[in-house]
Amino acid sequence: MEAGVDLERRNALKTGGGLGLLGLLAVIGLIRPGAASAEGLKAAFEAKTMGEALDALGALLPESSSAIQLTTPDVAADGAVVPVTVESTLSRTEQILILVDKNPTMLVASFDIPEGTEGYITTRIKMAQTSNVIALVKVNGKFYRVSKEVKVTKGGC
Amino acid sequence: MSAPTKIRATARDGNTEVRVLMQHEMDNGRRKDEAGNLIPAWYITEIKALHNDKIVLQGRFGTSVSKNPYLVFRFTGGTIGDKIALSWLDNQGNTRSDEVEIS
Numbered sequence: 632m633e634a635g636v637d638l639e640r641r642n643a644l645k646t647g648g649g650l651g652l653l654g655l656l657a658v659i660g661l662i663r664p665g666a667a668s669a670e671g672l673k674a675a676f677e678a679k680t681m682g683e684a685l686d687a688l689g690a691l692l693p694e695s696s697s698a699i700q701l702t703t704p705d706v707a708a709d710g711a712v713v714p715v716t717v718e719s720t721l722s723r724t725e726q727i728l729i730l731v732d733k734n735p736t737m738l739v740a741s742f743d744i745p746e747g748t749e750g751y752i753t754t755r756i757k758m759a760q761t762s763n764v765i766a767l768v769k770v771n772g773k774f775y776r777v778s779k780e781v782k783v784t785k786g787g788c
Numbered sequence: 789m790s791a792p793t794k795i796r797a798t799a800r801d802g803n804t805e806v807r808v809l810m811q812h813e814m815d816n817g818r819r820k821d822e823a824g825n826l827i828p829a830w831y832i833t834e835i836k837a838l839h840n841d842k843i844v845l846q847g848r849f850g851t852s853v854s855k856n857p858y859l860v861f862r863f864t865g866g867t868i869g870d871k872i873a874l875s876w877l878d879n880q881g882n883t884r885s886d887e888v889e890i891s
Binding site: 672711712716731734735740742744745748749751756 | 842843853855863865
């Protein structure tokens with residue numbers, strides 16, 4: 632029993648290192664994961680740095696994946712309207728998030744993809760300046776990422 | 789009163805593609821008006837799309853989604869005449885819900 636608790640704790644620390652307190656609480660079962668992710672998402676939308684945003688999402692070290700396609704223009708003349716498409720062929724894609732590295736708030740949008748809906752989203756975003764656009768895709772609780780630089784001629788934030 | 793969301797839903801080969809254009813300023817709270825006063829943040833925070841009564845997409849927006857947010861998504865199923873509804877909530881508590889039939 633003692634060992635079991637210890638192991639749980641070790642795992643909590645290992646995975647919780649990047650998750651912050653909420654993640655840690657979720658791992659040791661003090662709050663339900665659903666509640667944690669809603670809180671995490673809220674914090675992520677308020678985050679001012681990429682580290683903070685990823686931390687709040689529990690996605691500190693996402694793997695890159697060639698099964699995700701991020702389509703943006705190479706050069707955006709108007710940063711107020713930059714078309715972005717994210718397409719994931721990973722099964723089963725649960726969530727798609729779009730972030731912009733150098734925006735005042737990094738997280739642009741988050742989409743929950745229920746079963747039966749394709750891992751596909753097209754939208755238009757604002758970009759303050761030339762920056763990386765990042766797509767995070769959550770599959771079975773694990774995050775994957777792709778990013779692409781978009782040169783912005785006129786900032787539109 | 790907000791303007792209606794434009795929705796177009798098309799069924800093809802057993803899948804449905806939905807295109808959505810919401811009418812919203814999406815002010816990020818950092819812009820100023822002509823008098824130099826900050827325009828308060830005013831943006832859509834949550835969206836939800838339903839096929840008949842089943843959720844087919846749910847999303848949360850920050851302030852960096854473009855003015856008059858545009859979305860395209862696809863789901864399996866859907867036949868002509870089915871209802872597609874899209875609703876949104878903004879940070880000032882306004883809501884709007886619009887509905888079309890799949891064509």
